[in-house]
Amino acid sequence: MGEYLIVAPDPADEAARALSEALAHLARTNGFTVSLLNETTWLATIGPNPARRLQIGAWTLIGDVFNKQRPQLPCTAADDPWDYERKMIARFWGRFIGIRFGAGQRPDALLRDPSGAVECVAWTQDGLTLACSHARDWLLERLRPPWGINVSRLARALHDPLAGAGVLLIDGPTALTPGTLQPVPLSSPAETLWRPADIARRSLGPGPSIAEARQTLCAAIDEAVGGLSGVPGPLAAEVSGGLDSSLVAASLVHSARTPISLWLNAYGATPEADERIHARTLGAALGFEPLSVPHVTAPMTATALQEAATGFRPNVAILDTAHDLTWARHILEAGAAAVMTGKGGDSILVQAPSADVFVDLWRARGWKALRSPDMAELAATNEVSLWTMVGAARRHHRHGSIPPAWDHPILTPLSEDVEIHPWLEDCEAFGPAKTFQIAGVADSVSHNSPTALSAVVDVRNPLGAQPVIEACLGLPTWILAAGGRDRGLARSAFSDRLPSEVLGRRSKGDMTRLYSRMVLDNLDVVRPWLIEGRLAALGVIDPVVADVELTPEALLWRGRYAPLMAAIAFEGWVRAWERRLGPSDPARPRT
Numbered sequence: 001m002g003e004y005l006i007v008a009p010d011p012a013d014e015a016a017r018a019l020s021e022a023l024a025h026l027a028r029t030n031g032f033t034v035s036l037l038n039e040t041t042w043l044a045t046i047g048p049n050p051a052r053r054l055q056i057g058a059w060t061l062i063g064d065v066f067n068k069q070r071p072q073l074p075c076t077a078a079d080d081p082w083d084y085e086r087k088m089i090a091r092f093w094g095r096f097i098g099i100r101f102g103a104g105q106r107p108d109a110l111l112r113d114p115s116g117a118v119e120c121v122a123w124t125q126d127g128l129t130l131a132c133s134h135a136r137d138w139l140l141e142r143l144r145p146p147w148g149i150n151v152s153r154l155a156r157a158l159h160d161p162l163a164g165a166g167v168l169l170i171d172g173p174t175a176l177t178p179g180t181l182q183p184v185p186l187s188s189p190a191e192t193l194w195r196p197a198d199i200a201r202r203s204l205g206p207g208p209s210i211a212e213a214r215q216t217l218c219a220a221i222d223e224a225v226g227g228l229s230g231v232p233g234p235l236a237a238e239v240s241g242g243l244d245s246s247l248v249a250a251s252l253v254h255s256a257r258t259p260i261s262l263w264l265n266a267y268g269a270t271p272e273a274d275e276r277i278h279a280r281t282l283g284a285a286l287g288f289e290p291l292s293v294p295h296v297t298a299p300m301t302a303t304a305l306q307e308a309a310t311g312f313r314p315n316v317a318i319l320d321t322a323h324d325l326t327w328a329r330h331i332l333e334a335g336a337a338a339v340m341t342g343k344g345g346d347s348i349l350v351q352a353p354s355a356d357v358f359v360d361l362w363r364a365r366g367w368k369a370l371r372s373p374d375m376a377e378l379a380a381t382n383e384v385s386l387w388t389m390v391g392a393a394r395r396h397h398r399h400g401s402i403p404p405a406w407d408h409p410i411l412t413p414l415s416e417d418v419e420i421h422p423w424l425e426d427c428e429a430f431g432p433a434k435t436f437q438i439a440g441v442a443d444s445v446s447h448n449s450p451t452a453l454s455a456v457v458d459v460r461n462p463l464g465a466q467p468v469i470e471a472c473l474g475l476p477t478w479i480l481a482a483g484g485r486d487r488g489l490a491r492s493a494f495s496d497r498l499p500s501e502v503l504g505r506r507s508k509g510d511m512t513r514l515y516s517r518m519v520l521d522n523l524d525v526v527r528p529w530l531i532e533g534r535l536a537a538l539g540v541i542d543p544v545v546a547d548v549e550l551t552p553e554a555l556l557w558r559g560r561y562a563p564l565m566a567a568i569a570f571e572g573w574v575r576a577w578e579r580r581l582g583p584s585d586p587a588r589p590r591t
Contacts, residue, residue: 001048001049001095002045002047002050002051003045003046003134003136004043004044004097004132004133005027005032005130005131005136005139006041006042006044006062006107006130006131006132007042007044007128007129008020008037008106008129008130009041009127010106010127010128011105013127016126016127016128017040019127019128020042023142027044028044030046030138031046032044032045032046033045037053037099038101039105041099041105041107047454048233048337048338048457048458049064049232049233049337049338051063051096054096056092057084058100058101059085059088059098059111060099060101061092061096062098063095063096063097063113064094064095064096064228064231065093066092067091068092068466069467071090071091073090073091074087074090082181082193085181085191086194089111089114089193093113093114093227093465093466093467094113094117094227095115096113096118097111097113097176098112106129107184108183109182109184110122110131110181110182110184111181111193112177112178112180113466114178114179114193114469115469116165116178116179116444116445116448117448117461117465118133119133119134119175119448120176121135121175122174122182122184122186123145123173123174125143125145126143129184137580140581141580145172145581147170147171147172147581148170148171148172148582149169149577150170150171151540151584153169154574154584155412156416156418157169157314157419158406158535158540158541158563158566158567159407159411159414159418159563160405160418160419160421161405161406161439162404162421162442163314164313164315164316164445164446165313165421165442165445166422166442168312170312170581173312174190176190177190177192177422179194179195180192180194192422195422195423196441196473197423197426197429197430199469199473200434200473200474201429202473202474203430203473203474203476203477204364204429207479208475208479210479210482213475213479213489213493215493216471217468217471217475217490218494219471220467220471220472221248221462221467221468221493223467224467224468225248225252225256225340226251226255226256226257228340228462228465229252229256229257229340229460230257230258231338233258233458234259234261234335234338235258235259235261235336235339236260236261236334236336236340237249237263237339237341238264238341239263239264241265241277241282242278243342243490243505244342244343244344244345244346244487245341245342245345246342246494246498247494247498248340248341249282249286250286251462251497252340253286253287253288254497260288262330262334263279263288263289263291264290264327264330264331264339265279265293266292266293267293268514269294269295269514270513270514272512272513273514276290278501279292282498282499285499285502291330291334293327293330296322296323296325296326297322297323297514297521298322299522299525300518300525300526300529301525304321305569305575306572306575308572309569309572309576309577310450310576310577311450313446313449313573314566314573315449315450316566317449318451318569319518319565319569320451321452324452325453327339327457328452328453331457332456336457337457337458338457338459338460339457339460341459341460342463343444343447344447344464344468345463346440347436347437348437348444348468348472349480349490350433350437350477350480350486350487351487353477353481353484353486353488354382354433355378355379355384356432356433356436358378358392358393359392359393359396359432359433360430360432360433360477361375361478362394362431363396363431364431370390372478374478374481374482374484377485378481381485381486396431403420404436404439405418407563408549408560408563408564408567409542409545409549410530410549410564410567411541411542411563411567412541412542421442423438423442424438424439434476437473444461444464447464448461512561515565516559516561519555519561519568520552520556523551529568529571530543530550531543531546533571534571534575534584535570535571535574538574538584539586541567
């Protein structure tokens with residue numbers, strides 16, 4: 001979905017209204033389409049699939065909004081001031097933000113949909129209330145907001161795999177967590193309307209039968225795919241050759257509301273990254289011919305890394321800009337304006353059924369967990385014995401789940417713990433596999449971050465949509481791993497739509513070597529980028545250790561590319577935002 005900007009001046013403030021008019025002129029000059037939301041507040045949109053508007057009661061919802069097929073309305077207290085909003089979030093799903101106007105046509109609340117498909121960052125300045133998905137240079141240059149990078153939070157984020165969807169690393173604006181409502185003035189505390197943990201509590205009961213669970217999952221994927229495929233615009237689809245994109249492809253063939261102009265497959269240079277044969281097998285079964293193109297990489301440059309990092313959050317996807325530009329060209333040449341992907345499926349469908357799944361079952365059933373026929377297969381998959389899994393379950397009872405964290409020698413050790421994502425708070429009721437699934441839902445929000453592809457093509461991720469999230473969170477992890485298999489329930493649910501060659505695969509495509517080679521081939525850029533960069537100057541990474549670790553020998557021997565790639569992306573983000581805001585101050589007060 002394209003970008004949006006909302007500007008609401010204080011109607012009684014003439015200077016604010018004049019500034020608002022100047023910003024509207026700038027927006028039009030920079031290619032935005034500007035329309036009024038009321039007499040003084042305006043909305044500017046740009047990009048693929050410009051945001052639509054829908055009025056629901058007092059709320060103006062901006063984006064794509066769909067009726068939920070099987071809504072489960074929450075039980076609310078009689079005196080709950082947000083009763084209507086909780087039920088609205090339960091009745092509708094999509095990719096949207098909302099704004100509500102109160103007295104004097106001033107905004108009195110904002111909200112962000114639970115999937116987090118659309119960013120919402122708000123602030124007040126010079127008599128204006130503003131909200132947007134992406135801060136353009138022309139907007140920041142005109143307003144000069146008194147923001148700054150929070151260096152302490154930046155340091156913690158580099159240790160946090162969920163940083164791409166967590167707390168904002170900039171002091172000043174207010175970023176809405178998905179599923180929250182933010183009253184105006186923005187100094188008011190946010191109200192949580194929806195949390196994954198609340199949905200996941202449905203999984204703590206006995207659970208449905210496998211047949212019922214299959215029906216639930218299949219219906220949820222069809223609902224998400226059917227809804228997003230009905231958004232205006234010719235559509236393309238990603239078919240990686242793996243299971244997740246195959247599920248989406250099968251659902252598209254079954255329930256798509258528009259023809260698919262292009263089925264696109266990318267393959268890497270190594271055997272494990274080349275899934276063309278699986279994409280062709282899928283196409284033969286579903287009736288399409290995939291276009292397979294090589295996964296394109298390009299030499300890294302400091303200029304390109306900085307220019308690609310202008311989103312509100314650091315985004316590792318900027319390292320894939322060459323691939324994104326190539327895909328955008330193929331999609332647009334095919335006459336499509338949007339692409340459907342399989343992103344998000346790994347986490348929500350339980351792609352890696354570790355022994356933690358047994359721990360979840362043990363917490364629910366105790367020694368009766370050993371009766372499950374799936375657990376023997378799970379033990380074999382993980383190459384451990386059932387008794388090893390029993391030992392892990394008993395240890396977890398004593399120690400609980402450990403939040404995900406990254407570590408790398410170049411990262412400066414933290415003096416305090418990594419900040420826990422709001423969605424991982426109050427997860428004591430769940431076992432480690434369900435907690436990891438919730439963390440995966442949080443991480444999936446980052447799939448919606450701006451990229452070179454999303455700037456020109458509407459990227460749609462149905463497996464990260466609310467119907468699929470809620471269906472899977474509401475099921476026990478051992479049901480999702482039915483048969484002791486990764487995504488076992490999904491395989492079973494789509495057994496009548498997908499060929500056995502796809503359903504029965506034990507291997508999974510892997511681009512790890514492609515990305516590790518990307519770092520190794522660009523060490524002449526990466527070394528000075530990090531050793532002499534802003535993260536080192538701010539004390540966030542250790543340049544002396546980086547000098548040792550950023551060598552071909554150290555990388556080939558120790559690997560650990562994920563946190564290193566994050567550091568490369570974070571460096572670009574800091575440089576881009578310091579260009580906009582000025583140098584960061586490590587002594588800036590923490591917030």
